[in-house]
Structure formats: structure tokens, C-alpha cells
Amino acid sequence: MTDFTASLAAFAAGPITTTLQTRVVTSLSVLDWIAVGRAGVDEPVSRTLRELVLGEGGAEQANLFGGGAAPLRGAALVNGTVSHALDYDDTHFAHIGHPSVAVLPAALAASEWDDRILVDFLEAALVGMETSIRIGLWLGRDHYQAGFHQTATAGAFGAAVAAGRILGFDASRMHKVLGLTATRAAGLKAQFGTMGKPYNAGLASSAGVEAALLIAAGFDPNAVALEGPYGFGATHKGQSDVVASLEGLGEEWFFESVSHKFHACCHGLHAALEAARDLDIAEPEVAEIKIKTHPRWMTVCNQMSPTTGLGAKFSYRTVIAMQALGYDTALPDSYSEKTCADPRLISLRDRVTVEADDTLSETQAHLTLLRRDGAKREVTHDLLAPMTLSDREDRVRGKANKLIRAEDADAIWSMLRTGGRARDLAALLAG
């Protein structure tokens, strides 16, 4: 039988081989993470966590989103929460979670504190995110369906490994840090729709940092606590398909298929928005729009005539009308009461219909445009369809340019690609 934890530990501590693709996607996730984190600092949950941690004071070991610094554990707690506050960060569909928000705060805080260069940070970030994805796969859909929030549960292990890599762990310490994290990885989907969801990401990041610091200090846990009849997988309804979750580990990067969000709304709406983008729909030509989507989304994000910004974020009809009218769906502020009350939007929205189609996957949408001139165009978009690297770069950088000052986004991108010190990057979390 393959030893799951030992395989992950050997991978996490060993040399790695990357491609241009891996490196660029990692850097894009970091840029995206900083942009959505800076955009999320004024959310109530972000303020609450910042105040808690800044109120404690202590050594200024790592920078916080929104300014200030804190000890590593506190910085990871704040930055994980803040960067997930808008729920606008990257997603990995196989892992069923958001890799960046748990792992990057841990990797960056440790790198900054240890005064590492960005190459080290990016490598630790990649290894940590890949580990969280592999553990997310190992836990599987049953774990998620039972009620666990993979972003947090699998994420804690990724955070621990990322921090451990910065701290120079060998495979034995990596094994231990995974075992120790097993006793505290947590997070329930019951918190979805509340401040508890972003908090789960902060908890995971902080848990990983704490576990790594303790192992570095000589803490001796049961290192075999993921597997076995009383391990994390068995106790937390993991499916535990060891073979599938380790497939190609060290050669193939599951992380590369991470998705970035280009619209500041429910992920269920994205395929339809991308389809509308594929057709380049603009309002004057629209007679009618018909959307087909996976049945699952009908109860999640098919509000018919919302009147609030939050409602708009869960409404096919509204977001498609917004896009056709030139509202920027990438900006959180576009979703507002004022937008919902726009008479042009209401008129267009009422010409959009939505129906379930169980031949579509959860990442697909089919869109039919009936034009005023009688022409009919249609397209199916799948969020899993590969993007070229340059398209992806354009779009992530374009998103970052909108969420934060364009010169900051450019500076961050330049630093990530050309190199520098982690603490200089971390200084840019302040905004």
C-alpha cells in the first residue's frame, strides 16, 4: 500500500521541476490573491479580524492586508480571512476549494520573516498549493458533501507544508507537520453565506503556520495521523483514494488547472458570463437571450429580479444584462441597488430566460442570442476549457488593474516575474 503522508512529505521536502506554465500560473495566483485581498480589506469580517490581531500587538513579523504587521500566526489569520472576504480568489474544481487563500498567507508570512527571496516564496507557495489540492482530492467529494469546507481542511495542510518548506523542513519534519495539522484542520460549510466562510480560510492558514513553527521548535506529534482508522481522513468522511490523489505527483502539477474568477459574483454565473463575452453581446442588438445551465445552479444563483447588490451576485438575468449594458462585472461595486434599479437593466433583464439542462456539466453554460435583426447566435462555454497562457495573463492582470491601482498591479507583476525579496512584496499588501 502506498504511504500517502510519506509520499506527500517526500514531495514537499524535495527538489521540484517546474515549467514556464507552472511558474506563470503561480505568479498569476499571487497577483490575483494580493488584488482581491487589498480589495477586501474594508469588508466587516476583515476589519474584525484586523482589529483582533492588531489589538494583541506583538512582534511585527509579517505584513497585513490593509497595513500594519503582526506575529506570523496572527498575520496568517488576518490575511487568509481578508483575501477570502470577497470570495473572488482562485478556485480548483478537483480539490473543491480555493488554494491561494489558505496557503499564500502562510507562505508569504514565513518568507518575509525569514527574509527569503521571491523564488523561494513562489516555490513554497506552489508546493503548498499542490499539497492542498492533492489532499483535497484524497478527501474527495464525500468529505465536501458531508459538510466540510475543503478550502479550510485541505488548506491547512497546504499552509503547513508551505511554511515548513520556508523553514527548511526535511521529509521527516514534513511528515510530522502533516501529522500535527491533522489534529486541528477544521472548517464547516455550515458557515457559507456568513463571515464564517472567509474566517475558515484564515483559520487554515494560521493553523498551518502554527504547526510548522511548533515542528521547527522540536514538537513531536503522531506523524501518521492523516491515514489509518483514526486519522483525519477516516474521522472526516474522506474518500481516501490514495492512488488517484498521488497520480503524477512531482511531475504533473494539478495546480496548473486552477481557475481565476473574472467576475465578482457567484461562480455558478461565470460560464454564462463567459459565453456572453464569447458572443460579444451589446445591448442595442439584443431581442432576447436564452441561458441553459446545469440544474444545480437553478437553486443557487437564479434570483429573478433582485433589488440589492448581493442579490445581483446570484442572478443570471441580472449579470447577463449588466454585461450587455457595459457594467463591469469584474468590479464588486458594480453590483448595487442602483444597478438593480436601472430601467435599461430591468428592460433587458426581462428579456433573459434561464432553464436547466442536465446535459451540461456544472462548469458549462449554453447561451442563445436572438438579435433584433432576426439573426440567432449560440455558444457553449466551459470554464474548464484551457486558456492560453497569454490570455490568462491578460485577464488576471486586467482584473488586478481594476481592483487595485494599476501601477501597483504592474509593480507586483514585475517583481514576481523578475525577482526580489519577499518582504518587499509583502509591503505591498498594505495598499
Added chain:
Amino acid sequence: MTDFTASLAAFAAGPITTTLQTRVVTSLSVLDWIAVGRAGVDEPVSRTLRELVLGEGGAEQANLFGGGAAPLRGAALVNGTVSHALDYDDTHFAHIGHPSVAVLPAALAASEWDDRILVDFLEAALVGMETSIRIGLWLGRDHYQAGFHQTATAGAFGAAVAAGRILGFDASRMHKVLGLTATRAAGLKAQFGTMGKPYNAGLASSAGVEAALLIAAGFDPNAVALEGPYGFGATHKGQSDVVASLEGLGEEWFFESVSHKFHACCHGLHAALEAARDLDIAEPEVAEIKIKTHPRWMTVCNQMSPTTGLGAKFSYRTVIAMQALGYDTALPDSYSEKTCADPRLISLRDRVTVEADDTLSETQAHLTLLRRDGAKREVTHDLLAPMTLSDREDRVRGKANKLIRAEDADAIWSMLRTGGRARDLAALLAG
């Protein structure tokens, strides 16, 4: 259907009625907790956690075992871990956990910080411990058998409630703090036998404090996250017998039946040691001793001829011989290589036999003494047999007097019974 969380929240926020018994047992648990915590400060796990938290610095909000002070979350983490390091703290058999080590660090840190009087602290401690016991019962034996460590999982909720009570929570905030804690209560039995076991207690205490501070600051979680198909109980294999776990809540204190440990060894040995104490066995008269015990313990604590202190703590033959020879089984230092090598001990130990008896419960032991003069005496001791309040007081105070300076133990007891400020009690954690 009874709303479990709402019932607990109303209890936790409301006025309570106690008896002399409740108050004395609570104070005894506090004294016992301080004594075992102070005795545990030099354990490796204690040093590691103290260094982590003291290294972070920050506001000196609450005192630590071993000296120094830290922010509340850090103090709870350290004090929970340190006080469980020797595994010598109180136990509640129905809850299947150790109520003090998760709850008292949270209650005391919050009380000290808020400059409360000891009456407030003791009340919050009692309400928190009762809550953890009720939740432990609700989670039940299935939760424990599956691999969860109730001390930590149920304990986190108790810590949250205790801190919340000091922070003046009404029932609505108590409900919220229980809901928030549901997303982070954790702890696996897989860590038993390692530093991870005491760490679980520290995690629980710190998690409760953090949840309470966040709710006090306006954090808005899903407050209904214990119950329901995706709540903590369902996701964590809880049995969830609401009726039994709420029985008599507010009128009857399940906490009163807490057990204090009077021997610094495996709990499985205690009934036999108490039986030997009942017979007042002293070595010169012993021809032979026969022990009968529940079959479960045969694989746990029946090492035949251990040579180390740790081994002695899991050996019927050794501890019974130690007691008959006048070694003080209440002192952790009595269990040593030197003791194991004592020729008098080896000679006596070889006249002790142990056998399983499935008519006995896990808390019972039967002991037969064959004297050199031919007389035979026998007794069955049950750890659940009620003790008079004055016996219990004598024994807990006697234990504390041995573990820490007697004048300190007396001062703590006097303060707990006559009143004072929480911060004066907390100052005595330093030792």
C-alpha cells in the same frame, strides 16, 4: 424538537443556582488545575508552547503557567497545553474528557483581563465546564470511538461559553459563539501518547477565547452550526441524544461528578490503587496481592516488569508495590528508573498478580491481600462511588500541597473560598 444550541445558550447566559457542593467542587477543580499546571511547566511540550507564545510578544493580557504574560488567545493556548501536559487533571467519565484544561484557561484569562472578581470567574468556569460536559454527552461515545478527543472538541465550546460569560454575552451572543466554535472545534485521539494530546487542550481553549472575542466584536456567523445535517454533530459522528444531554440543565450539575486524579499514573490503575488504599496495605505484611480489573485495561496498563518511569505509570504490579512500600504515587517523580530498580520493589512486585474480570466495570477493581499471617482481606473499589465533600477536599488539597508549595496551595484555596480578584489568582500561575 428541543433546540439544543438555544437551550445551552439560554443556560449559559442566564442566572444560575448553585449549592455548596457545586461551589466547593468547582473550587477544588481550579486548585487542582493550578497545581497540575504548575507541576507541568517543565515538560517539553510546555516549554515549546511557552516559547512560541512568549516569542510573539504582544499585550500582557493574561498570565502564563511558568511566568510571563501574553494576549488572551496565546495565554489560553499555553495554559491549556501546560495544564494537560502531565495528564493529571480532572476527568468526567460521562463527558469522556477533561473539563478543566480546556475551560479554565479561557475563563481565567478573560476574567483577569476584564478585572473580574473570583466569584465571576468561578461562575463562568462552572457554566463553561457544564456546557462542555453537556456537549460531550451530546456527541457521545460514538464520537469518541470514531477518533475524536472530546476534551478538545467539546472543550472548545465550553471555553467559548466561559469566555463569553465573562464578556457579558446574552443568549443571542451565546448562540452565536457556539455556532462559530462549531467551525473550528477539533482534536484527534490519534495524538494520544504524544505532545499532541496536551496541545489539543490548548487548541480548544484558545479556539474558544478567539470565538468569544470575535463575537464580542460583532462577528456574525451561522449561529446554528452544531445541529442539522451539516452541523458539527452530524459531520463529527456525534450521537446527538438531545434529550439525555439536556436533562436537568440548570438544576442539576453534571459537573459535580467530576473525578480528580490522586495518582500520577494511567487512570486505569486508579481503582486498584484506591482499593489498596482502602485495605491500607503496607509491605511487611504482604504475602501476595491479587488484582482483578476490567478486561479493557489489560492491554493498556498491565506492563509486567517495566524499567522506566513511563513504564511504571502503566503497570499494575509496579504501582501497587510502590504504594505498599510507601512511595508516594501522587508525585510524578516517584515513577522513575530508580524506583523500578529498587530490589524491595522487584521482590514485592513479583508477588502481585493481575487478571481480567468482565464482571467489573471500567471504573472498578477488586483486590485480594493474602497476609503473611495467613489472613485474607479483599475489597472492590469503584472510582464512581461518591466521596464525601470533606474527603474530596482533603484529598485534592493534599495532592496540591505535594505538587506545589503547601503555602501556595493554601493561599489559592483560601482565595477561592473567601474571594478576591481574578488577577491575583492568575498571578499565582507563575509558581
